[in-house]
Structures are given as structure tokens and as C-alpha cells.
Amino acid sequence: MTDGPTPAMRQYYSVKTRYPDAILFFRMGDFYETFGEDAGVVARELDITLTARGKDKNGDRMPLAGVPHHAADGYIARLVGKGYKVVICDQIEDPKTAKGVVKRDVTRVITPGTLIDSSMLGSAGARYLMAVAPDRKETYGLAFLDVSTGEFFVSAGRDYADIVSEAVRYRPSEVIVPESLPDALPDRLETVGVTVSRYRDDAFDTDAACERLCRQFGTATLDGYGCAGLSGAIAAAGAALRYAQETQQSPLSHITGLSTRIPTGNMVLDAITLRNLELTAGIRGEGDGSTLLAALDVTETSMGSRTMRSFLVAPLVRKAAIEARLDAVGWFVGHSIERQALRAALGEFADIERIAGRIAYGNAGPRDLFTLRESLEAIPDVKTLFAGDVPALVREALDAMDDHARVVDLVGRAIVDDPPALAKSGGMIREGFNANLDELRHLATTGKDWIVEFQQQERERTGIKSLKVAYNRVFGYFIEVTRPNLHLVPPEYERRQTTANGERYTIPDLREKEAMIATAEERLSALEAEIYAELVRTLAEEVPPLQATARAVGLLDVYAALAEVAARYGYSRPVIEENGRVVIRDGRHPVVERHLPVPFVPNDTDLDSSGDQIMIITGANMAGKSTYMRAVALCCIMAQMGSFVPARHATVGIVDRVFTRVGAFDDLASGQSTFMVEMLELANILNNATAQSLVILDEIGRGTSTLDGCAIARSVVEFLHGKASAGPRTLFATHFHDLIDLEGSQKRVKNFHFAVRDTGEDVVFLRKIIPGATDRSYGVHVAHLAGVPKKVTDRAIELLKEASTRETPAGPRAPRYTQMLLVDSGERAVAENPAVGELRSLNPDEMTPIEALNALCRLRKMANGERCDR
Template sequence: MPQKIADSPMMRQYRSIKKEYPDAFLFFRVGDFYEMFDSDAVKGAQLLELTLTSRSKSADEQIPMCGMPHHAIDKYLSELTEMGYKAAICDQIEDPKSSTGQTVKRQVTRVVTPGTFISDEDLTDNNYLSALVLGEEIGLAYADLATGEFKYTKFSNLNSAIFEVLGLNSRELVTTKNDLKRLKQVFAKRQMTFSPVDFKLDQEDPGVSAYTLLESYITSTQMRSLSNLSEPVYYEPQEFLLIDYASKQNLELTHALSTGKKYGSLFWALDQTSTTMGSRLLRNWIERPLLDPKKIEWRQDFVAILIKEYVIRNDLQGKLKKVYDLEHLSSKIAFGNINARELTMLKKTLQEIPQIKSALGKSGEEILRNYEKLLDPLTDISDLIDHSIKEDAPITITDGDIICDGYNSELDQYRDSLTGGRAWIAQMEAKEKARTGINTLKVGYNRVFGYYLEVSKVNQDKVPDNYQRKQTLANAERYITPELKEHENLILNARDNSAKLEYSLFNEIRDQIKEQIAKIQKLAGQVAQLDVLNALAIDSEKNSYVRPQISEKREIKLVESRHPVVEQANSVIDFVPNDILMPENNEITIITGPNMSGKSTYLRQLGLIVIMAQIGSFVPANEAKLPLFDQIFTRIGASDNLLTGESTFMVEMKEANRALQESTSNSLILMDEIGRGTATYDGMAIAMAIIKYLSEQVHAKTLFSTHYHELTQLSTQMNNLNNKHVGAVLKKGKLIFIHKMLDGPSDRSYGVHVAQLAGLPKQVVKDAFHYLKEFEKSSALAPVGKFSQENLFYQATASPEESISSELIQKIQGIDLDTLKPIDALNLLCELQEEVNQIDDE
């Protein structure tokens, strides 16, 4: 009869546990595998590309099933959480051999989610798990289980909290069930895993409520010690230079817009760190520049000395490269999943600290010597590991051979027994060969049959009577003897007892180290900071950066400044430096010039230099003087937000609105081509109104790039506004960019010339020049409908050369030589030459 396993004890156990975790894949431990059943198996096999099979093909009801080896589980958990799913890990909590019932006891030992998964592969990025609590004020908390970071704060409005969550790049958001619906609407169509908790908030402070909620969620999912999590630290977002989510993207702080990769970002350009911890900290500094001038100055002093102390800087870099990720190792100690090799990594790292202290102590500078005194090498921990854990210990901690000889006397006795037992086995083999005359006889071992005597088929007639047949092979027979069985029990008992004792000793060692996790994390933070400061010194020396002066005056003075990323990404081509000069009374600079001439680069250049200055870095310029900015707002680049159904123009207006509503006189605003996403009149009107508002209401330092040349006339009406343009010249009708910022407005946009450079068909370019001349004959603001069709769409049989030549003659005839100024004559001559060159090109 077919088996009825659909209702077997194990399947009843599985389904009972599954009911408790309906929103997670249940990874059910069966022997050396984790299995999924029913709908989890069907969907899991599809998502993870596993083979879908069934529990029993001969059963009345076939149960879908898929699985993976237990040692490969992290790979599949990584894939699942990356896709936004959760997994409940159900382990066997008793030895199947000692199980008294029909079914091995099992229970869920942890729930892995997008915000709680800890990867061993790439820890240069933080994986923040966030929690939001909505009320009159908004509470926010976030934590990174891999590093132990745990912080909380509060906001007066939801938008600010949303931008903070997006800036943290959180993939999972914990919330109360009451707030779930609203937050799903807020984060609609974004890749976010929501984890609602039935949680009663009894805290008056929303920030405290948020971290209490987050702490409760982590405890309920991880089901283990959280000693690696630091005490929740309150922070004020206003303690740092605020850079909203859109501005972080526009400025490409940590990843390039086009690829989403680190390459091409400010983080990439500055990351000369030697440790994973340092790389994470540098990223954090870039996203949260300082507002405290004393802290900035301390970092600058440190970097300045390391630039000067080349030998020390080089020595530190070499020693820091030998340092492992202390933050990650301390988390693994706390969670109880660290292995012997990783403890050896911890030991080697701690043994490098005295060398790092020695390098710092060689300096005559007080700031380095003081830092050297802060570093605690934790020699008691490194000595403990050195005396207890074998250098070449295996990764598995349950099979033995991880504890040093001499560390534990009982373990040494077991090992002596094992050594003696193995010697007896070797002696027995020699003795039996001599007694039986079978030279090929050998004593072997496997996990199924234990120890045995193996005799080839050709020697079967020589087998003694006391040999008991155990197994038949194709070319040999295997036997045991009472004497061999007796020693086998002694050896195997010693091996099992030895392995169990080693595992117990390892846990004791780990727990001793666990008591000092706070000290390890403190040291990790100090080493990471030293690594970042050393990296900034390497950057500054390598790229000829200068120390920026942070001034109380609202003056920007950057002489021969460069874009830090473009300069490095295009090392073959010399970057054209530019001055960025904005005296106190100059609050708005309108920038005009052709497309591709460098206007957007110029805007981003200022933003990145400000951020570099306020993280304590030196900057790419020959001279730098900057005020302390409290916020940066940008509107750069053409982008829509298809996920939320917002057009390019809507995104542009929202980013502009945020700058106008939230900026102060101490903010920096960078706006590129405001108003281009709508009709000419609408766009120009909006741009003009924004500039007026910035001039009269906000008074922030603003760079405003535009193709609306009419806006340059505002300098005659506003005392705090001036004009700059990017230089370009025409040579034989061809546009050549000089990428140099010059005073005053540009004379034209050269859009058709850029189209020509892009390789548009000659007929398109020719027609474009014709239409442009027709438009320029009328008012720049005249609607296109007022042009006659005759003028716009000229007859194909007409000769463009004749038309242009006739116009040239009329223009020359109309020149009043008596009133023409020299500079006007030069400009007119350039214009006439351009038109003649166009005739040649066509």
C-alpha cells in the first residue's frame, strides 16, 4: 500500500511550526540538509533555482520538497533576503540518536530578514535595519547587526524621516501594525520589506519608542545574545551637514548615477583605506559631514601631520592592511557563530596594535602621541587565543583538533589515549601480517563499520579462525576480531570525548572574550578612524590637495579648483581647473554657456569640495576658503521617478521646492537648468521667480546654471547676483570648449553647434541653423506660431548659400561705422566669420 506520509509526525511538526511563521520560508533541518515543503518548496525552488522533488513518489499525496546542504545555507539566505524575503531557520535541538520519541525535537532558532542578514562576503556597506514610529513627532531608530551600531533620533515631520531612511539605504522597515498602512503608501513601489509588530508604545519620547520597537524586533527574530549591539545612542540630524536623499544621488557621493556602482563616486575617489572598517567609516563620514569647526580642525590637523610624516604614514598603511574587521568579528562572537580560524584573525589583529602604537609613538607631534595612548592592544585576549587555539585549526568547531596541546590536562589524556590507540593499531597490523603470512593485509577505518582487517580474495585461504567477516568487497573481504573491537571502542570513545571536550572548551574561550566585546568595539572604532585619516592624507599628498580654511565669513574662495572624481577618472586628460569666487555680498551666481562645456561639473565640483572640507579632508584646489554650510540642496541632471509615476519636471519641481522651503542663509544650493521640463514661457517664468525668491527670502549661496539667457539681465536688478559663463570658441564654424569659467553672461547657447558635434545629419544641422536665424530675427520670447510658414519651411529648391550671402550683404551694409565701438566691431567680425564658415561647411 502507498505510504501515508502527508500526515506523518514529521510533517505534522513541520506544518505546526510553519503556521507560526506564515510570512517566512521555513528552512527545516533534516539530518545534514535544510528542507522546504509544500508551497515554500514550490516558490523556493523557483527563486533559488533548486531542484523541486517530492517527499515520496509512492505516497497517496506527494509533498513538494526542495533543499540544500546545511553548510550552504548562507548562500541561499543571501539570495532570498536580497530579493526582500524572510526565512525562519528551524534546527534540530536534540541528537537524533538520543531521541526518545518518533520525531526529533525541532524549533526555530532565528529568523533571517533583509535587515538582519549578515554577509561574510562584502561588509564595506552597512546593512541598516530601521524602525519608524509615527505621531506628532516621528521616531526613527536604526541598527547594523554586523557592526553593532545602534542609533535613534526624532523628526518634526515625516518627510525628513523618510529621507533619513532612504539615505540609510534600509531594505527593511520595522513599524507598528497601526502605522503599517500609511508607511506602505509613503514608500509605495520602493523595494522595502515591511515588518509590522504588535507592539504597545508607552514611551512619551518617539525616539525612545522607535529604538524600543527595534530592539524588541531584533530580539524576537535573532533569539540569541545581542551583546554586540551598543547602547542606543541619540543623535541630532542637525549635528551634521544635511544632504537630502536626492542631493546624495545627484552629487554621486557613494555610487555613480549611471551604474549604481562605487566607481565614479566621491567615495571611490577618496577610498584609500586599508581595512573594511575604515572603508565603512569613510562612507559614513561622506554621508554625514561635520558642523563642528573644532572637530573638523582636529581631523585636518591629524591629516596635515600624516602628510608631513611620510614614513609614519607609509608604516601605518602597511600595518593596517594586516588588520581584520574587528566589528564583524565581535558580532560573530556575540551571536555565537565564530569559528576557530576567525578567533585566530582576532588574535593577529590585536597583535598588530602594539606595532601601530609604536609607529604613532615615533612621531614628535602631540596629536599622534595622544592617539597612541588611546589604543588598548587587549593583550589578555590575544594571549588567551594564542595559548588555546591552534594556528591551523579547521573551520568546523565540532570535530576537534582546534585546542592547543597543554591547554587542558583532560584533553591531553584523551589525545594520549588516541595516540596510544593508533600506535596499537599499527603494531597489530604488523603482528597480523607476520602471524598470517599475508603481506597485503591492512587495518583500515570508516565511519560505517569502524576499524577492520582487510584481506584480498587471493589470500582467503590464509585467514585465521578468529577473524569474523564484516563486509564483502569485489576484490577483498573485511574482518574484525574481539581484540580489535575492544581497542576500537577505546579509540572511538577517546575521539568522541576529545571532540566534545574541545567544543566545550572553545565555547568557554569564546564566552570569556564575549565579556570584553565593548572594549573590542571601542578599539575597532579607533582603528577605523586612524585608517580613514591616513587614507585622507594619502589622497591629499597624491593629488596635491590643500587644507581648506573654514571661515566665519560667508565667502567662497576656491582658486584653481578641480572636480575630485572627474580628475581621477580621466587621468589621461588634464582637468581644466576653475576659480569659484563668491564674496559675502555675492549670494547667487547665474552660469550660462553651451551644453557639454562643464556647467554641471562646475556645480558638482563646489558641492563635493564643501563635503570634503567638512569631513576634515583637504580639497582639490590651490587655495581654499569656505564658510560652514548647514545643508546642501541640488537639482542637477534630468531624471524621472518611474517607480512613483513622477515625470522629470515633477521631480525637478519637488527638489526645487525642498531647497526653497528648508534652506537657510547658511545653506548651499546648486540648481541646473530649472524649468526646462515644460514650455519655454512656463520654464523661464518659474526660473525667474525662483531666483527672485532666493535673492529676497533665502540668501543662501547659490549656483544657478541655465540656458535662459534672459535671466542674466537680473544682475541689473539684484545686488547679490552676478553672471558667469563657460568659455567656448568657434573655429571654422566648429565649436571648441575651453571649459574655463569667465565673468559675465554667455552670448549664446551654441545648441545647434553641439548637435553638430553629436553627428546629426548635415541636412538636420543646416535646417536648424536656418530656423535659428528666423527665430533670432524676432523677439526671443515671440511664440513660434507668429513666424510665417514661408520663412520657417523654406522651399527645397531655394539655395541656402544665396539666402545666407544675401543676408550677409544686408548686415554689412547696415553697419554704422561712425558709432561702432572697437569691442562691438570685434564681436561682429567673429559673427560674420562664423556665418561664412557655415557656408563652407554646407
Template sequence: MSTPIRNQYLALKRRYPDALLFFRLGDFYETFDEDAHVVARELQIALTSKPMGKNLRVPLAGIPHQTLEQHVATLVSRGYRVAICEQLADPASVKGLVPRDVVRVVTAGTLTSDGSLAPDAPNLLAAYVCHPVPAVAFADVTTGDVQLAEGPHAPLELARLVPAELLVEDASAVPEGVTAPVRVRPPLSEVAVEAELEGVLAQPARQALVPGPAAARALALLAAYLRETYPAALAALQRFRTIEGDSTLLIDGRTLRNLDVFPSGERRSSLFGVLNVTKTPMGARALRERLARPSRDRALLEERLDAVEWAAGRPMERERARAVLGRMPDVARIAGKVGARSAGPRDLHALREGLRAALDLGVALGEQPLPALLDRARAALASAAEPLLAIDAVLAPDPPATFEDGGVIAPGVSPEVDSLRELARDARRFIAALEQRERERTGIRSLKVGYNKVFGYYIEVTAANAHLVPAEYQRRQTLVGAERYVTPELKEWESRLTGAQERLAELERQLFAQLVESLAGSLRQLLDVAAAVAEIDVALALGQAASERGYVRPAFTEQPRLRIVAGRHPVVEAALGPGAFVPNDCELGDDRQILILTGPNMSGKSTYLRQVALIALLAQAGSFVPAAEAELPLFDRIFTRIGAQDDLAAGQSTFMVEMVETAQILHRATPRSLVILDEVGRGTSTFDGMAIARAVVEYLHNRADAAALTLFATHYHELTALADVLPRVANAHVAVREEAGDVVFEHRIVPGPSDRSYGVHVARLAGLPPVVVARAERLLAELQDGRQRLRGEPAVQLSLLALEPSPLEEELATLDLDAMTPLEALQKLYELRARARERRR
């Protein structure tokens, strides 16, 4: 027969069978049964057992309550869901079983612990639907941000924003390239959709903020999941934004990886890493979003560039403001906790410091005229004043982390709080004086007054002095060599102190909860302040990068024309150091739509291609660019086909992946796109590859609806002849200089086709054995002269690869076939084949 607490646990576990259930018992969270085995293994903690009924012991693994966040974050990072069960009443005030319930389920998309989240990246929960059109809803429960997209660009947003967790109604509808954990949810009825939407966004606002019925369904799916897992977060969802496809430069996840826009895998160097000199977490996340979702809104881009230009040209004002930003905590995530009513005393203390810094930031920017973007942000900072006053009026100057320690509420806020504190101080003074008084009264010089959580306050006397103990001392505990006592007077003062502390903690909790509720009413103001700080931080960071790295303001043109003078690759340049990178020009336009780039491997072709794409991306992110001059159109999409890799999970070879990616580009490119193609066709035979590469160039050139500006790097030198027959195709190559039979790659892009590939020279640089390189040079000379075609002199015998004749070869060489009948020869052949097969096993 199980105990009542066991039955309570089992009832809750049946409601959350797919989660690890952390069950609050006093100061611990405990897990039982199979959950205990998993938790003990994953957290490397002890697995014990606990009696929970007659003849019943169950496996147990527990953690102290103060370590919950870090352990939950560890489990979630390993793919587990964690249900947190809390005590809903004070055990001291309840007779019998303490009521308990699950208050939230922590998943990858609903994780909120500060120590486990990257400060420079959002933690997104996403919901995706594909009917009647694709749509996606994103929510960051740590900041209250919600983003909605509906239309053909919605699947791209999943690849760009990389959610931590994805919700779908149909497992077969998951878009290509999604790496997040996917949770299939039951489809919602129309009535359920309406009910969920009403809970997060009232009807008038919904019409303005939700782009369509599919996006509304995605938002409802997301809200229903939060209602199950983290209902408190629903109130924190305050900032709703629509992602418009026609105002955004569309970049898929593959292109972001190809261009190393963000760190990924083992490649840590990235564009984000180079530019991210922001001072605040809000600024870092805003910069990340700009790079992942560049704009096509020219007016917005000019505003952003005006702000960067101001920051770049005013180093003193910039550094003064950045010094203030350096004091700023993560106001957005603290505001998210306020919205979810989960903020603690130290959170509000940090928020207070952040709001104070926001007002100081406005002062640091001064009253001087500012570019429009910075001017609006400076004005928004003034919203910090009201919530700052509210916090200062209630919260102690330096509050403790928990209410048990007391001192959360400022003096003068509540007469009852002040009275209880005075009572507690009186009790502590009496107890502190008691030790000296009792020493003098009893003559026991070693007597001392102490405290522990089990027995409370006590008077400790060594065994040697036990005969001096007064009659009114009551023995409470016996130790080795000592006795612990209490007196009626000590118990009375302890009762006063304990009562005062308990009532004080209860009252401070109530007053603090009222403060949090009041601030939650100002949540939009808090989030507006955080957004303003982020805008200023990004502008100043980009201004600093532009100033230190010699970036220039790009100009935009309505014509499909790209002109870059002395462009540099921002990531490679940062790695090499000042002055080491070789800059290059690039010009594409109506009469020069496609540039075919040839040159040896390792000479810098791929770097040049990525450099042009990154300059275009930076310009449309509202940043200055690494060049002497730059004029660009506003691209609608950037496509890249770079690198070679198998997609083993999809059962696709390197060549198939290459062709699928190329097909997607040809189907989706427009005359407003930028296309980067590197070595198309290299994954198959020479003639197949060359034919495909030429057909791709012709398609991009001849199709008016796909005539994108294109950089096409290739090792097929035959393609350079296309410039003679296709009027908008031009050639360029990477300059190479020969010195004393060796080659030097100059990394300069010069007009015209390359006359040689220098593959053998690259092979020598790669460290191939000299005998192999020498043989390759002779064979290359023969092929170029059109003489031997891989015949001619006998193949060089490489001693390292020479093999001794096998017994089968020796026996075959000694056979006298003329002396055998046809049947004998056939039998001998079968015998040799059988032995050969035996050797292969």
C-alpha cells in the same frame, strides 16, 4: 497518518508561515511542501520527495549543513525570510524524536554571513516612527553599532544610511525615497516599549544615550523584532550613538545620488571610490559614514584635518602604519559574532591576528607626538592586549574550523583534554600499525585497514584471498571482489578512539564557549579597538589621497562666504588623469549670493556645479579638497536640483518631479545652505520655464530666511539680466572659442553672461544629419535677425522622411466639390472619415 517528525515540522511551520523553514535533519537542512518548490527553483537544486506517513510523500529540497550560509544569503538577497531550525540535542543521546526549534530568522537586516555582506558598507536594520515626532533607530547586528535620531532630520537619515530592512508601525508613514523592504509591525504598548528597552539599555544609560521618547519607541520596535528573529544579537548591541541634526551637514539621498558620492545603479565612478584607499573594512565603513554624514562641528573637523595633514606630510610613517593595517581582519564584525556568541574557532584565530596587528599599529605610529585624534586612537589600541592574552591562553595556534577535527584548545589548558588526545593518538597508532601486523600474520599482502562513516574501521580482503582469512575475522560488508571484516581487538580500539574523540569534541566546545563568554565581557574593549583602527585608517587614507592628488586643507569661516581657487571635480579629475582637468574658481558671499551660469550644453556647467558642492561636502567630512585654496562656511544643508527623470511609480512627470524638488529646496533652504540648481524650468514651455526660473532666483534673493549661497545654471539667457536689478546676483559663463566655423569648449568659467548658446554646434557634435544642421543654422539666423519667424523659404524636403501620398489623399485631391450637393459632400466626408479610422486600427 503523519510521522512524528512531520508533525514537529508542521508545528514549527505554523509559527513561521511567511518564512522558508530550513529543518535540520542530521547533516542536512531540508525544506518541504511549497517551501521545497521555492528553494529548488531559487537555488537550482533537485526537487525530490520523502515519505512522511502512511500513503504520504511530500516534496523535499535539501542542502548540506556546511553550505547553509551561502544558500541563505542567496535567498535573502531575493527577498525571502529564512527560518533556521536546529537540533537541540545530539541525536545519538536521544531516544525517540530529537527536540528541535527555530533559533533565528534571517532577513535582509539581520544577515551576518561574511561572504554575502559588502565589507565596505554597514548592513543596517532600521525602525522608524513618526509620532509624536519623527525618529529612527539603526542597528548593525554584525558590529553591535546602534544609532538613534529624533527630530525633523530623522527621515533624511533613512535616505543617507540606506538600511537593508525598515520596520514601521504604520505603512503610510514610510518616508519618501525609501527603497528598503518595509515590514509593518504591530504597535507596541507603553509597557512593551519599556520592557524592550530594559532588555537592551538600562535606565541610567538610556537617559544619556536616547534623545527622546520617539527614538526610544523606535529602538523598542527594533529590539522586539530582533527578539523574534535573532535574539542572540541583542547582547551584541553595545555602541549607542545619537545623530544630532544641528551638528550634521544634512544631505538627502537625492543629493547624494546627484553628486555621485557613492556608486549607484550603472554609475560606478563615485567620490567614495576615488577616496577609498583604506586598508581595513572598518576604515572603509567609517569613510562611507563621514561622506554620508559630514559634520558641522568645527572643533571635530579641525581635529580630523590635523590628522590628515599629519598623514599627508609624513609618507614614511604613513606607509609603515598602512602596511600593518593591511594585515587587519574585520575586527568589528568578529567582535559582533563574539557578542552574539556565534563566533567559531577560526573567527577567534582571526580576532587574535587582528588584536596583534592593533598592538603592532601602535608601535608603528611610534611614541612621537601625534595630532589629538590620532593620539587618542593610538592610546585606545592598547585595549587589545588583555583580550589577546585571553585568546592566546586557550586557543590553539592554528585551530581547525570545526570541533570534529580536534585541536581547537591549546595544549596545557586542560589535563583532561591532553589525556584524551593522548588516548586518541594511541588508538590511531594501534590502528595504523594493525595493517602491517595483520599482513604479516595472515600472509595476505593486499590486506588493508580502512574507515568510513557508516561502518567505522574495517579490514578489507580481496575475494581471491578470502580463504586465508583467520577464523576470528567477523564479516561486516560484502563488496564486488572484496570482503570487509572486523576483529574484537579492532572494535575495542575503535570504541576507545570514538569515545575519546566524542568526549574531546564535547570538552573543547565547553572550553571554547567559556573563552567566547569571557571575550563577550570585553566586547566594549574590542569595539573600541575596532573604532580606533578605523579612525587611523581613514586619516591615513585621506592623507595619502591628499598627497597623491594635490588636495589642500580647507579653511572655515563664520561668514557666509565661499572662495575656491582652482577647484577641480574629484571624480572627473580621477577619471581623466593628472593634468587633464581644467580647474576653475568660485566665489560667493554677501554681495555675490547667487551666480547665474550660462553656456552651451556639454561645456561643463553641470560638472562645475557638482564640483563646488563636492568640495563643500569633502571639507565638512574632514578631508582635504581638490583646489589650490578653499575657504568655506560650515553649511547646514546642501541641496541639488540636477538632472531630469520621471517618477513613474508616483505617477509624476519629469516636470512635476522637478517642481516638487525645487519646492522642497525653497521651503527648507536657509542662509547657511548651499543650493545647486541646474536648468530649472526646462521641463515645460519656454515662457513658463523662464518665468518659474526667474521667480525662483528672486525668491532666493529676496527672502532673508532663504538667502542661501546659490549656483544657478540655466539655458534661459534672459535671466542674465537679473544681475542688473538684483544686487546680489552675478553672471558667469563657460568660455567657448570659435575656430574655422567650429567651436571649442574651453571648460573655463569666466565672468559675465554668455552671448550665444551654441546649440546648433552641439547638434552637429551629436551627429545630426548635415541637412538638418544646415536648415537649423538658416532658421536660427532668421530668428536672430527677427525677420521670418519660422516662415520664409519653404521647409526643406528631407528625402529620408518623404512619404508617398496615401489612397485617401489621392481620392481627396480628385474630388469635384463644385459638382456635389452639400448633402453629397457631407456623405463623402463621412465615408472618408470611416476609411481613415479603419486604416488606424
């Protein structure tokens, strides 16, 4: 007959049944143990030893892997970082007083989206739990909750693409969806690297969710939070809150409200655009150094870093709001002394927002409180930096920063100057804060002094120089004598234990003092823990104002950081207009220019939804077309987030949405080819772009045959141009040179290309965009630069010459191209435009202003091949 499981293992199986999808950390003595399949996962993921002990339910050897309880946080963080859910089952009674098996129960469930411990968070960035709830209107409600800070907001999505875009925008650590939701959406979310957890359907009930949220916020309705009528968003928010409360085993009192962020209130940046423009993540995963966020985020605090990211992924669309942010940034640009002083002060600030969250949760450590006090003590000095008039947003932030004198005083009186990181270590309460604690501390200290004196006394009395008075949990205090000295032991010594090296003894005086010291130390430890817990509970009342201060600090940090970047790199304040123009003078790419070994070549842009709406950009490979187009988009995004821009001047007519289609990516997981992905992305653009949108299209139609691709590209340009008086501002880069004819047939289409210098033997890319078209892409030259064998490139040149000969008509043909070729060799004759000869004949010194203006108009007509009457 096979023996059944031990009482402890019966406890284990009981808990594991409740959490079958999680890794169970089961406390046994000084270790957290994992068993069975969990042990295999833990051993593999953490690279620790897998052993076996006893037998499982089937009578097989039970796999076992454990980690020390004092180091468990690091191991748990690694597992959660890989997407696992971890359940902590602790001993909930003292093993010394337990009768039979020690009682154990779940004290916490840790998931990727519900981390709150500072040792596990790992970075200053927001760590969102996202919830998705289907709405009655065939749309979806979305909620985002950062348990570590209490940030909580809702949004909405029309379809799967919107939901994925929001996931890419906010990068949640975990998404919860109803159990009954079809697999299609979770599968899409997992493809962008999100951990998806299914949660019971009843948690997404709208009425129950509304009741839970109102109870959490202490309100009778949610109307004041801007989500009235958004049943899906309310359901998602209620589910997120319930999930967080259940996993944390806490009411999470620091979550005191939520906001509504419907995408129509901000510039829409879908998942494709976020990827292509590398706003927050590199397009090929090469790290964050290549992103716009990395280029702008020179904030000094964790609160500021999170705020910077929220500004970047959700640019504004209201002119007044944008101007208010630009006013704040502009003030810091013009007040460098105040800016530097503020940044120096903020550099010493702790993460007030997350410390407030840990206070509310009840797991704030003594060092958290100490650093919180130091940060709050600096706030009055920060405020004194701002004398006189300041912009409205700066004043609002300063007014929201409370001095928190009560918190500073309480923590200053309670916590020692060099506290331990963890409360369980003890020694964190300052002397003089509690009289009873001081008395016990004195008693414990004097008792230890008595032990030292007693040891010396016994050595002298017995003549045993190596005699020691020691302590352990089992025997308490004892006298230890080595074997060579046993003959000197006095008769009144009472033997307690024999060891390999000698004997252990006690005497009545030692037993009496032991009881006093042990009692004092136990009472001291218990009282200090009680005092500290009460201190944290008292501070929990201050969490809402602490959160308000943290948000204000984050805003000031961002305004100053954007000003710092503007001052360092020569950015200018953009002019914001409510029209269809985008005018940029000497615009630069804010990321690329930082990584070039040579100066970045700036370029101009003139776009107007009702004027020069579409720029068809032709020219050589590697000439800079993609960089140029991305730079225009980034300038618009930066302007609307409230940042200065990398240009000598920029006028930005408010953009409601940025669309991009660049590069070639397969979606093999869903069986979609490069061309299918291109067409899906193109369909999204054509179906959703408005006259206020900015569209970036790079090489449309290149994924299929030349004939089909050229036809698609031409029809796309015609569609975007349309018959209306305005259309989306569009940058269209192509190697289909037949498209340049559209400038003549579509009045809002203009041709541009990037200039090159062709020596006849080599090509130099000048990176400068100029009006007109080109008929050469220099693909063979780029192949040579890439290291393609010379035999291949030489043969390609021969084939190009043959094709050019076949395509050359017998009779004369009017020139179609106006490419700037700066030819160093005199071997090639270049037809001169009549405007050049006319320009040579002019003498500006002898012309009146009106004559010069007329001449300029005449030259422009001649350059464009138009009829010109003198």
C-alpha cells in the same frame, strides 16, 4: 483513506505556521530541505533542482529543494541578499540517541538587516537594521543597528522625505515598521531599494522599549545617551533591539549603548542631493567607482572604510569640530613617514569590530580568534609610531587603543597557529592548554597507531595482502576481505556483513580496542568543543574594550587615508569660517578629474550670502556647467567632513544644508512626470533653504513650455534673492538667456558663462568660467557630436538663422552679452568693449601703485557699462 503527514512533516508544518513569511530551512540528515512554495522560490532564486516527494496536506505531490548543510551559509546569503527572510530549523538532539523522531526547533532567523556570520556579510560596509516609529508629535523616530559590530544610534525625521533621506544616507539592509503603519511610507522606502518588514505593534511601545534598552545597557535611564524626550526614537531603538534579539536567538551582549544623531548636528544631505552628487552611489547605478566615497576611501581596514562613509554622509557644522578633524588630517599630510608606516601596519589588521560582535554572539570561529590576536599584537608597534605632540583627535584615538594583553595571551596559548575556520572541524586547541584534552588526544592517536599495526600484523598472519581494517559509523572498526581471499580467512574471524566485493569481520581484540578508540575520539571532540566554547565566553567579557579599540583604529585609518588622498592629488586644507562666504581658487571635481584623459581645467568660485549670492551660469551645452556646480558642492562637503579639498585654496563659510536640483527623472511608479518631480524637488528647496544653505539648480523650468519655464526660473531667482540682506548661496545654470537681465535688477545676482572658441566651422569648449553672459547654447553642435544625422543638424542651422533674422530689430540695440568668443576666423567682426582700448593705452611701467589701482577700478566700470569719470 489518505495517510497523514509523517512525524517529521508535522514538525515542519508546526514551525512553518510560526513563520509564514519566511523561507524555512528544515534540517533532515545532511541536508536543509525546503518544501512547497518555499522550494519553488529556492529552486528559482538559487538555480537548483526542484523535485517532489510524498504528498502535501492536500494530497498533491510535495515540491522539494534541498542544499547540503555544510554549504548552507552560501545559499542563505544569496537568498538574504535578495531580500528574503530565512528561518533555520535544526536537529537539537543527537540522532543516535533520539527515541522516535529527532527533535527539531528554530535556532536562528536570518534577515537582511541582522546578518552576523562572516561568510554571509560579503563586504566591509556597515549593514544596518533600521526601525521607524511614529512619534506623538507627528514626527518619526528612527533607529539604526548594525548587529555585526554593535553600532547603534537613533535619529528623527519630520516627514516621509526625511525618513527616505536617512535611508538613502545610511543604506540599511532592512527596515522594520509597525504592522499598523499605512502602506505609504513602506512603499516610498521600497522605491529606494530597501527591504521593508512589518513587525508587531507592541514592540514599538515607548515604555517597553525604554525598559528593554535600560536592561540591555545596565542603566536606570537613557538620559545619558542624549535621547531623553525623543519617545519615537526610543520606541524605534527598542523595536530594533527586540527584533535583532529574536531573530538571532541571543541577548546580543555586545550592544552596550547607543548614540543620538539628530540631523541638526550635521550638514543635511537629503536623498535627492545624495543621488545627484553621487556621494556613495552612482546616479545611474553604474557602480561605486564614480562616487565621491570611492575617490576618498583608500582606507586599509574595514573599520576605517565604515568610518569614512559615516564622515561623508554626515558632514559637521561646528567649526571647532571641523578644525579638529582637519588638524588630524593635516598632521598626517605633514608626516608622510608616519602615515605610510601606519597604513602598512593597518593593512594587516582584521575586522576587530565584527570579530568582537561574533565573540559576543558566540559564533566566532578559531580563525577569527587567531587573526584577532595577530591584529592586537601589532597595536604596541602602532603606538610607537607617534612620538611627541600629535593633534588632539589622534591622541584620543591612540589612548582608546588598548593593548589587550590578556586577550593576546589567552588566544595565543589556546589556539593553534593554523586553525580551521569552523570550531566543529576540531583541532583548534593548542597542545599544552588543557591536560585532559592532551591525554585524550594521545589516547586517540595511539589507538589509531594500534589499528595500523594491527592491520599489518593480520596481513602477515593470514597471508591476505589486501586485507584492510576500516571504519564506518554503523559497524565501527572491521576487517575487510575480498572474495578471492575468503578461503584464507582464519576460523576465529566473526562475520559482520556481506558486501558486493567480499566479507567484513571482527575479532575480540579489535572490538576491545574499537571501544577504547571510539570513546576517546568522542570524548576528545566533546571536550575540545567545550573548551573552545568556554574560551569564547571568557573573551566575551573583553568585547566592549575591543569595540573601543576598533573604533579608534577606524578613526586613525580615516585620518591617514584622507591625508594620503590629499598628498596624491594635490588637495589643500580649507579655511573654515562662520560666515556666508565660499571662495575657491582653482577648484576641481574630485571624481571627474580622475577619469579624464586630459588635465582637468580648474575654476574659481566667489559666493557670499550677503554679497555675490547668486551666480547665473549660461553657456554652451557640454561646456562643463553641471560639473562645475557639483565640484563646488563637493568641496564644501569635503571641507566639513574634515577632508582637504581639490583646490589651490578654499574658504568655506559653514553650510547647513546642500540642496540640488539637476537632471530629469520620472517617478512613473507614483504617476509623477519629469516636470512634476522637478517642481516637487524645487518646492522642497524653496521652503527649506536658509541663508547658510548652498543651492545647486540646473535648468529649472525646462520641463514645460518655454514661456512658463522662463517665468518659473525668473521667479525662483527673485525668491532666492528676496528682500533680506542675505540669502542661500546659489549656483543657477540656465539656457533661458532672458534671465541675465536680473544682474541689473537684483544686486546680489552675477552673470557667468563658460568660454568657448568658435572657429566658424567648429566649437571648442574651454571649460573655463568667466564673468558675463552668453546668448548661445551650441545645442546643434552638441547634436552633431552625438551622431544626429547631418541632414537634421543642417536643417536645424537653417531654422536658427531664420529665427535669428525674425528676432533682429530694425534699429540699433545695445549689446546685452559679454560672452568670450575666441574667434579664429577674421570673417566675423566682434564689437570691442571700450575698456579694451583703454587697457591698450596704459603703460604699467610708468604707473604708481595708486594710479594702477585707480585704473583697474575705472576699467571695471567701463567693462560693466557704468558711467566712468576720469
